[in-house]
Amino acid sequence: GQNIDQPTEMTATEGAIVQINCTYQTSGFNGLFWYQQHAGEAPTFLSYNVLDGLEEKGRFSSFLSRSKGYSYLLLKELQMKDSASYLCAPGSSGNTPLVFGKGTRLSVIA
């Protein structure tokens, strides 16, 4: 089975930095996905980590520790448009369907 835990809600100020954590327990783990989902819209791909460490992509970075079953998404220079839910999803070998966490709803305030 799979168990994914991430905070339900977070609030941060425009221009600040926020870190969204995700812990997971899954069999056949083969990388971790982060998706962004604005209210009423479909999830959009943000990042995929297969190796331990930090991967930076513009204002967004994602970190993975396979041994700890832990990942985080780091958002820098927050903008109002970053207000959305952020979904953590560990991937398994064989392209089996993703199991998503409940998502972290981020509110960016002025």
Place this chain on the structure above:
Amino acid sequence: DTGVSQDPRHKITKRGQNVTFRCDPISEHNRLYWYRQTLGQGPEFLTYFQNEAQLEKSRLLSDRFSAERPKGSFSTLEIQRTEQGDSAMYLCASTELAGGPPDTQYFGPGTRLTVL
């Protein structure tokens, strides 16, 4: 082809009616997934296809639900005798299945179903 498309985007129906949704994946993506999402939850897996073969169905998929992908391209999801608990966003995703690490799943805009 710019992405996964789904039709309709919104569907309102009365309890007991049948509904059918369509998903057109990204061209040449051989894996197609259906998920369901309710408010405050992440997407939950329903079923998936590799080409025209349905490989797995979730226990969430009761016998009122059926999905097809007859020619390995577009897929349909039918819900018979809808219930109010079926109200949700139905998401379709596709991936190329290039082998190796999991391939990114690309989602369509979803079909929002409301059962009255």
